[in-house]
Amino acid sequence: MRRNLKRIVYGAFLVLILLLPLLSRNEYNLFVTDTAFLNIILVSGLVFLTGFAGQISLGQVGFSAIGAYTSALVTMRLGMPIPIGIVAGVAVSVIVGLFVAIPSFKLKTFFLSLVTIAFGEIIHLLLVNLTALTGGSQGLFNIPPMKLGDTPFTNTLYYYLFLVIVALVILLMYRLKYSHIGREMFAVNDDDVAAEACAINSRKTKTFAFGLSAGLAGLSGALTAHMVGFLTPDPFTLSNSVNFVAMAVVGGLRELGGGVVGGFVLTWLPELLKLKIQGFENYYLMVDSVIVLLVVVLLPSGLGAILFKGLSRLWGEKQGAVTLHNSKSKEGE
Amino acid sequence: MVLSNLLQNIIGGVSVGATYGLIGLGVVFLWQSIERINFANISSAMIAAYLFYTFYAQLHLPFFISLVASIAIIAVYGLLLRYLLFEPINHHGGGELEFVVATVMLSTFWLSAIKAFYGGVPRPFPPVFGEATSFVRIGSVSIPFVYFSVFFVVLVLICALYLLLWKTMIGKMLRATAQNKETASLMGINVNMTTSLAFMLATTIVGIGGILLAPTYFVSLDLGAGPIGVKGFASAIMGGMINPFGTIVGGITIGLVENFSALFISSVYKDVISFVILVVVIIWKPRGIFNWTTKED
């Protein structure tokens, strides 16, 4: 295996993303990239839930909303510092996620998707109607931004913060994937009856997956709340849940980097479409959905799958294992 | 006054509910044929309504031509759906999840395409089912004539469907394939043809449903959007995803419950009601309201 080539490529990539904000000083581009990072966090959780554990969820924005509003309220109404708010947001999302796991014990795909859609819609309904708590359709304003001393974070600072968080999220997923927990996920995904026959508690597995993905969605939401400074129920809709699932599929459901590829590509694609072509605003949603459609139809395993398999071949790595390091294979090259 | 409201709501609920049932049939036919859910099922309704509107109200083509053209196009769309979406996904190794994402994206595409070309403002549907001002008098109560004419068309359609599925060779082949593909093909049935037929039948029925819903929902994006699609799914689930009559009955139930909750509780929660029904039925009675047997037994 050409280990050195692999190191060079990943090293160059690392240098690039570390220097990116200094190379391109465009504030808007930075903001979009910051948003992309937040989406990557959520979509990584979705890849874990849907791609690894095989549980469909068309209601992830519900968890995102819970994280966002919890953190906002904890910092605004209870005067807690932001890190506490974020931890609270993640904690509440995880707990709710554990409950949403319950329908998945008996329901599969289509029927499960309907229940998750219902969950998302119910959260949205609560956001709009529990006005005393959530500010209703007006939402919450003046959410404390993250500060360095007395100055609020710039887009650049958010960039580096989110980069670190994304890196930690990917590291976590890496460790989980290449462990018996990852194996249990994929087993339950392929055949939950056979998995049970191998002494795997499929309910525990599904619950773990839902909890983890809910937590990541909540984290994403909480960070958004403080970065943007205000919250309304508007973005927490079914169509955005669908967009996130599209990111997961386009990125690569069974890929560790599926969240990264999908989150990045599908956050930037609509922006590029909007910017590049004049008067395109009316048509960009059309083109965007067609592009996603084409990727899903022609490359259902995702762009990430093509990318990482290509890279694997580039540095001569053996393939075939999902939860084991391919270097373990003794078959040689 | 209360009586007139009550009667209006009942008849209106039955009428629009029966059309929800038609939307549900599109879901059921495809599920029985390929064991997949088409999340863009409702788009066929919107497309057909807009096609008819374009031909009849904008291009001023004769009624019959407009109708036939719309239905023909939506039928061909069903075929395209199979060969441009379903087969390629299968071929490239995608399963239920990828099909769900693809059809959801397709639904988004149709909504944005229609919005781009027709704008987001609802258009009034040409009065082919009776003038908006014509009423039927039952005692002292006035019921819009449209409720009756739409319901009548649905009834005719259901009878036609029944004859097709139970009394013709093709219908029997369709049902045999739905029950068990392998056995059907061993018996000499051209499963390839019946699958295409199922696709086309699904989009056509939903398309006609769209044209029938347009008087109530207008020629608008609402015809292809989430809430109404949910009503189609709910109807299908109440029919156990297998029984056409159960689906229609389920749709009528939803139509009635909708109207009565708007009357007695609040119209805000009208759309949520069908959702609640759907979730309750899924969790409680996944075989449909009367325990229609499912394929897996």
Add this chain to the structure above:
Amino acid sequence: MANILETKMLTKRFGGIVANHGINLKIEEGKTTGLIGPNGSGKTTFINQVSGIFPPTSGNILFRGEEISKKPACKIASMGIARTFQRIQLFNHLNVVENVLVSRSKFMSASALDIALGTAKVRRKEEAQFDKAMEFLGIFGLDKDAWKLPLSLPYGKRRALEIARALALEPVLLLLDEPVAGMTKEEFMDILGILDILKERKMTMLLVEHTMEFIRKAVDWVYVLNFGEVIAQGPFEEIEKNKAVITAYLGDEE
């Protein structure tokens, strides 16, 4: 000789259909017991109840004296009952050694936190289980195929892998549901060989089969099921002469 498994009046009803009716069955330690019967006689339903896929309608299942009929499948598997399925059910997206490793999960006493932190302890345990999994593959001659995907293996090897995966659970009782269905003569002999290896290891087994040749060579004691009831039991030589058994199988050629 202890009874590893015993069922008492085991009955399972599906709506109006009685799939198992009052089955009394004993499996002795270290022996290979056969369960045969024509198609639809309730053999797989029996195995499904013992392995915990669904509970019986009435009756008892005693595993080493303990009542297990209400326990979930994963609990029963971890208590020591492993099984294979009528239609081979492997994890097709995981490779051969990973399939076996799934069973070794039970022996990985590492928590999610340990794994998240990536401790050396976890790495050591994973290594240990990997070696163990390769051992099990070795028993069945599958170690050379460790990195292949199940669907790229021939049918016989896939079945062997399924059995290896079940064995990797280190069970006390192994349930095999029609292991040689649809096999060529060669594959059949391979599975017989596997069975010999299992017997050498003194594995207690319940074999559900349809193919008489296999049962004849493999089992010590046979139960015959027809229409959900046990119509005969005994050594194979007696069973194959039993009138009731012959009648049950009439028209059921293999």
